[in-house]
Amino acid sequence: MCHLLRLSISILLVSSSIFLSVDSIAHNRSQSHSNWIISDHSIEAIFTAKSLEVTRLQTGINQSLDIIFADHLEKTVSIKNDGQACALRNNVLSIPAKQGYMQAKLIFDCSLKTESPLINITSFFDFASSHVHYAHVITDSLQSQQYLFTEVQTQHQVAHDNKKSGSILSGINQYIYIGIDHIIGGADHIVFLLALLLLVRRFKDLIWLITGFTVGHSITLAITTIGWVIPDLHIVEATIGFSIALVAVDNIAALTGYHRHLALFSIIGLLAMAATNIILGLGFSSLSMLGLVTLTVAYLLMRSDNEAGIGVRPVMAIGFGLVHGFGFASALTEIGIPTDLLWASLLGFNIGIELGQLLIISGLWLIILGFKRTKYVSHSRLVIDITSASLCGLGLYWFVGRSYGII
Amino acid sequence: MISENKLSPNYRSIALLFIGSLIGISSLFLVPNKLLGYDQGAVAQINNAVIRKDEYERAIALFRGDKRGPITDADLNLVLEKLIKEELLVQAALRSDSPRKDLKIRQRVLQTLLTSIQTRSAAEISDPSQSAGEDLKFYLNQLRDNADIQRLKKAPGNILVSSEID
Numbered sequence A: 001m002c003h004l005l006r007l008s009i010s011i012l013l014v015s016s017s018i019f020l021s022v023d024s025i026a027h028n029r030s031q032s033h034s035n036w037i038i039s040d041h042s043i044e045a046i047f048t049a050k051s052l053e054v055t056r057l058q059t060g061i062n063q064s065l066d067i068i069f070a071d072h073l074e075k076t077v078s079i080k081n082d083g084q085a086c087a088l089r090n091n092v093l094s095i096p097a098k099q100g101y102m103q104a105k106l107i108f109d110c111s112l113k114t115e116s117p118l119i120n121i122t123s124f125f126d127f128a129s130s131h132v133h134y135a136h137v138i139t140d141s142l143q144s145q146q147y148l149f150t151e152v153q154t155q156h157q158v159a160h161d162n163k164k165s166g167s168i169l170s171g172i173n174q175y176i177y178i179g180i181d182h183i184i185g186g187a188d189h190i191v192f193l194l195a196l197l198l199l200v201r202r203f204k205d206l207i208w209l210i211t212g213f214t215v216g217h218s219i220t221l222a223i224t225t226i227g228w229v230i231p232d233l234h235i236v237e238a239t240i241g242f243s244i245a246l247v248a249v250d251n252i253a254a255l256t257g258y259h260r261h262l263a264l265f266s267i268i269g270l271l272a273m274a275a276t277n278i279i280l281g282l283g284f285s286s287l288s289m290l291g292l293v294t295l296t297v298a299y300l301l302m303r304s305d306n307e308a309g310i311g312v313r314p315v316m317a318i319g320f321g322l323v324h325g326f327g328f329a330s331a332l333t334e335i336g337i338p339t340d341l342l343w344a345s346l347l348g349f350n351i352g353i354e355l356g357q358l359l360i361i362s363g364l365w366l367i368i369l370g371f372k373r374t375k376y377v378s379h380s381r382l383v384i385d386i387t388s389a390s391l392c393g394l395g396l397y398w399f400v401g402r403s404y405g406i407i
Numbered sequence B: 001m002i003s004e005n006k007l008s009p010n011y012r013s014i015a016l017l018f019i020g021s022l023i024g025i026s027s028l029f030l031v032p033n034k035l036l037g038y039d040q041g042a043v044a045q046i047n048n049a050v051i052r053k054d055e056y057e058r059a060i061a062l063f064r065g066d067k068r069g070p071i072t073d074a075d076l077n078l079v080l081e082k083l084i085k086e087e088l089l090v091q092a093a094l095r096s097d098s099p100r101k102d103l104k105i106r107q108r109v110l111q112t113l114l115t116s117i118q119t120r121s122a123a124e125i126s127d128p129s130q131s132a133g134e135d136l137k138f139y140l141n142q143l144r145d146n147a148d149i150q151r152l153k154k155a156p157g158n159i160l161v162s163s164e165i166d
Helices: A002-021 A051-057 A065-076 A162-166 A168-185 A187-197 A203-226 A233-256 A259-280 A286-304 A306-335 A339-372 A375-403 B002-029 B053-066 B073-095 B103-124 B132-145
Strands: A031-038 A042-050 A077-081 A093-095 A101-109 A118-121 A132-139 A144-149 A155-157 B042-046 B049-052
Touching: A031 A306, A042 A051, A042 A065, A042 A077, A051 A065, A051 A101, A065 A077, A065 A093, A065 A101, A093 B132, A118 A132, A132 A168, A144 A168, A168 A187, A168 A306, A168 A339, A187 A203, A187 A233, A187 A306, A187 A339, A187 A375, A203 A306, A203 A339, A233 A259, A233 A286, A233 A306, A233 A375, A233 B002, A259 A286, A259 A375, A259 B002, A286 A306, A306 A339, A339 A375, A375 B002, B042 B053, B042 B073, B049 B053, B049 B073, B053 B073, B103 B132
Parallel strands: A031 A132
Antiparallel strands: A031 A042, A042 A101, A077 A118, A093 A101, A118 A155, A132 A144, B042 B049
């Protein structure tokens, strides 16, 4: 009876964690960005948002998305100079954007010889309170600045002082916030770190894991941002889901010792998916699926070998880090990086990611340590079981859903 | 008996893992269809494209203009069917790459696009000193920024024109 009750509670927890996760799709978070050019007499801005984001503004009125977007910007973007509102020249003009995105241009008439303008952006916040807007501002002296707009920070005074705005340190600072915000808002990265941490017993192992993951994602973040590689974002995001499921399966395999059995089940699942892909012409290519099968076999079987298994996790963390790095880079390239601040922004963003990662890991580590000191420590195996099962379900949800474009 | 007790947590772990995986995958069936979740204003989905409500209503309004008497359910179905057929044909044309390969279609697409930009610019720009040509230039620059353009083999200056050959 007691076992039955436990199992029921476990199922309930697993189910609720997955149902709750439906809306927390990492990377599909609500965000938009803008590029501003400030000259002595006018301020020009080009706003970009995903078309999906703009559908939030629909009220059922017979209007196309570009008109809704332009109208919304007209109401929610304003500039003040010396306390006076700058007039918007003409209407907001919809301009062409790449597929899946919307763009609009705004021009304000402002005389800025002495004052620094105050930019006020409240776009989308009424429809998505977690919305984040990134503004990239270039002044007439060709200095770049980045500003982050959130529901609680809807205004920024543009620094007109060249020395202040142009410093590399200022660029790094601005991107550190963006990096922290990205990792804390990215549910899949947090979930992956949790899956990695579940079986860690010693602080030394934790350090090795973090180092491996950091080395991996720093490499791909850098080479993607520089433009050396252009990854397919759908494959990257689906593979991030797969990495979560694989680590969760490995956690259970490590507890039970059933590495071979679980490897076999995983391969059957992946082969079934590969066959579906071939028949329906959807999802990953056969070669990619073969890669995932090989990775699964190699990883789980290597982990079953006690001697090789001990050192394999930090090494695998590098591999998983490489995949997650592509995901981080997509966020950075989507925002847009000023060429004069490429290295500063890359460094700042990476520092931000590391700080956010450390914050999350410290929090999770403290929770795990706290749990170990409670009277419930005898149930720790059950907690790992439930958490790993939930994470595996969540990882598969992201992996399959993103592979077929369902989510 | 002892070995059975030792094994039971393992079975529980595996059972939970399978339940978790099953729920994770089956949750995908609970996700609202893209048609409903992404585009609340859609009335039909044809492959990856949707027919939007405003588009449908516009077609109904046009139909109403041509028809005497009230619009019936059969009329509404007819309009929707017409839009679906149209979308199927457009998709077939795009699949066959006609807009690029067929010179007549290419010219028509190009002309329609240019007219649309110039008309929109003229309607939105109240200042006569600003020309619609500026927006076309801006539009082209935007397209260029988002495109991957590689000039292969010969730069235009190296290509011999007929007068040079002679």
